[in-house]
Amino acid sequence: MAELVRQQELDVEVDFYGFALQDVDDTQVPVGYPEGREAGRAFLTAREARLDIESAGHTHTATLSAEVWDAEPPAADGRGEWEERAEAQFRCASGELAIWAVTGGPMDTCLRLSDTGGSWWVRVYCEGRAEVRRAAEAGVPEGIEHYLVQFWPATA
Secondary structure (H helix, E strand, C coil), rough: CEEEEEEEEEEEECCCEEEEEEEEHHHHHCCCCCCCCCCCCEEEEEECCCEEEEEECCEEEEEEEEEEEEECCCCCHHCCCCCEEEEEEEEECCCCCEEEEECEEEEEEEEECCCEEEEEEEEEEEECCHHHHHHHHCCCCEEEEEEEEEEECCCC
């Protein structure tokens, strides 16, 4: 049975409907965010050393719950009112991911996956999309859109 290794709760500054989780070691990232981003396409796009995530709101602060597991975790279907769900595999050489805004660049906080690099599975859930879409038309909302991001080793 999978065990939760670590959990982080973060605020994410979303701009131009997107953000990314990218290896903190820039030398391992062949195409840095937002280069190559396909705005408005897939909810989750896995690239080498980076994950592009598309939001429903233009400019706002979302919340993100990151979970690192030692094996594939149980589905979180009953843990939220999920409007989107996607899964992908990617590689993170440093074991840490920086959070990047489209124009704002990297944020101060990082997600720690492990002490060493490796290949990972990721499952991303999102709720609050319809509400943030409406709210972002009138202002810069905070905490409406919420992401749950689950990571586990690809070798598990």
